[in-house]
Amino acid sequence: MEIFVINSGSSSIKYQLFSQDSSSPLCSGLVERIGQPDALITHKYRQHDEEKVLYIQQQVPDHEAGMQVVGELLTRDGIAVIRDSGQVGAVGHRVVHGGEKLTGTTVITPGVKDKIKALYPLAPLHNPGHIKGIEVSEKIFPQAVQIAVFDTAFHTSLPEKAFRYAIPDSFYKNHGIRVYGFHGISHQYVSGEAMKYLNHTDAKLITIHLGNGCSMAAVNGGKSVDTSMGLTPLDGLIMGTRSGCIDASVLLYLAERENYSTEQLTTLLNKQSGMQGLTGHNDMRDISALYNNGNARAELAYEMYAYRIKKFIGAYAAAMNGLDAIVFTAGVGENDALARDLVCRNMDFLGIKLDNEKNSEKGNGIRDLSAPASRARILVVPTNEELEIARQCRQLLGETTGR
Numbered sequence: 001m002e003i004f005v006i007n008s009g010s011s012s013i014k015y016q017l018f019s020q021d022s023s024s025p026l027c028s029g030l031v032e033r034i035g036q037p038d039a040l041i042t043h044k045y046r047q048h049d050e051e052k053v054l055y056i057q058q059q060v061p062d063h064e065a066g067m068q069v070v071g072e073l074l075t076r077d078g079i080a081v082i083r084d085s086g087q088v089g090a091v092g093h094r095v096v097h098g099g100e101k102l103t104g105t106t107v108i109t110p111g112v113k114d115k116i117k118a119l120y121p122l123a124p125l126h127n128p129g130h131i132k133g134i135e136v137s138e139k140i141f142p143q144a145v146q147i148a149v150f151d152t153a154f155h156t157s158l159p160e161k162a163f164r165y166a167i168p169d170s171f172y173k174n175h176g177i178r179v180y181g182f183h184g185i186s187h188q189y190v191s192g193e194a195m196k197y198l199n200h201t202d203a204k205l206i207t208i209h210l211g212n213g214c215s216m217a218a219v220n221g222g223k224s225v226d227t228s229m230g231l232t233p234l235d236g237l238i239m240g241t242r243s244g245c246i247d248a249s250v251l252l253y254l255a256e257r258e259n260y261s262t263e264q265l266t267t268l269l270n271k272q273s274g275m276q277g278l279t280g281h282n283d284m285r286d287i288s289a290l291y292n293n294g295n296a297r298a299e300l301a302y303e304m305y306a307y308r309i310k311k312f313i314g315a316y317a318a319a320m321n322g323l324d325a326i327v328f329t330a331g332v333g334e335n336d337a338l339a340r341d342l343v344c345r346n347m348d349f350l351g352i353k354l355d356n357e358k359n360s361e362k363g364n365g366i367r368d369l370s371a372p373a374s375r376a377r378i379l380v381v382p383t384n385e386e387l388e389i390a391r392q393c394r395q396l397l398g399e400t401t402g403r
């Protein structure tokens with residue numbers, strides 16, 4: 001039985017098709033720059049034991065259109081990796097917000113979908129896309145069990161002092177207003193891989209997920225004890241289009257003095273801020289090209305981006321009373337040597353010393369970028385949210401079918 005995994009992020013859809021018990025996929029791919037004029041689909045598949053790649057440039061206006069193309073590619077004449085959609089026994093979906101009610105991997109029922117929909121206001125860039133993905137997937141794979149794996153689940157181990165906001169208790173008790181934290185599937189996967197790599201199950205790790213959305217987690221002995229996103233995936237680090245931490249009074253000021261509506265504020269902070277607001281671009285590849293040409297806005301934006309991360313590293317080393325390794329992951333963390341360099345500069349008091357040569361080399365798999373004098377290790381661990389989702393789906397199916 002095949003497991004198909006769909007990871008829809010704010011700007012992309014990633015997917016992988018796994019056969020039972022295997023961690024290497026039959027095919028995998030990425031639909032990126034969704035909603036922009038130059039969307040790109042990269043589809044990797046195996047044919048006669050050879051790895052092949054197909055690039056398709058076409059309009060992908062939204063996540064639903066993206067899912068439709070992906071579904072069709074699996075059985076397309078000449079490149080099919082399965083005979084028909086009936087071969088897929090389970091579809092695992094990444095769902096960003098599970099709230100307080102959906103705290104673990106679960107089979108998707110109409111009731112689960114309603115709970116995911118009820119959380120739209122708390123994950124406006126993500127949960128609507130997930131529901132579309134689930135609904136398209138139900139049509140493409142009608143026989144498959146649809147399973148949701150939540151980004152919030154890994155952070156349910158946060159202690160109350162880390163997940164509460166200092167506002168009256170009733171807001172937590174009556175409205176569930178608290179820190180949930182996100183990117184949990186990725187933080188769980190990369191922290192697990194880092195612990196195996198370091199051969200240290202009690203390691204004090206800071207995982208730094210830098211994609212279009214960015215977040216950090218303090219992971220002590222495999223458990224998330226603090227994380228930078230909050231009630232929604234807006235808080236914390238500076239991101240592609242999101243502001244991260246901001247004094248709440250800025251919103252009050254704009255609402256009172258400039259008559260901003262809640263909808264305008266939501267758009268401002270989620271879609272027009274972060275690197276987009278600072279430079280006019282949200283893709284770090286474009287911003288690093290500007291930086292390398294001496295563009296002053298790009299320089300400031302990179303400095304601010306890295307400075308925010310540095311502050312969280314200091315905070316989390318304090319929260320855990322120690323630090324064994326920092327772990328960079330996701331699109332920017334894995335590929336952007338400049339971002340890693342700026343983050344690690346002048347951090348030797350915490351035992352962080354980057355080897356600049358290793359940092360600028362490209363490579364696959366887990367990489368250790370620490371200089372010999374670095375007390376804390378500096379790792380790049382490529383995330384694989386899809387494999388983590390497949391593992392969690394297998395575990396759930398094993399539990400429910402007794403296999």
Ligand SMILES: Nc1ncnc2c1ncn2[C@@H]1O[C@H](COP(=O)(O)OP(=O)(O)O)[C@@H](O)[C@H]1O
Pocket residue numbers: 009010011012210211212213240282283284285288330331332335336
């Ligand atoms: N080679 C690269 N150098 C710098 N940044 C990169 C590179 N490749 C990808 N990125 C960045 O990674 C981001 C996407 O990361 P990803 O983890 O795929 O995001 P998401 O899951 O949030 O859609 C892009 O916005 C881009 O800025």
Ligand SMILES: CC(=O)OP(=O)(O)O
Pocket residue numbers: 008009010011096126151182183211212213214233
């Ligand atoms: C939670 C979140 O921001 O996800 P992504 O980075 O995939 O947009």
Ligand SMILES: [Mg+2]
Pocket residue numbers: 009010211212330
């Ligand atoms: Mg992502």
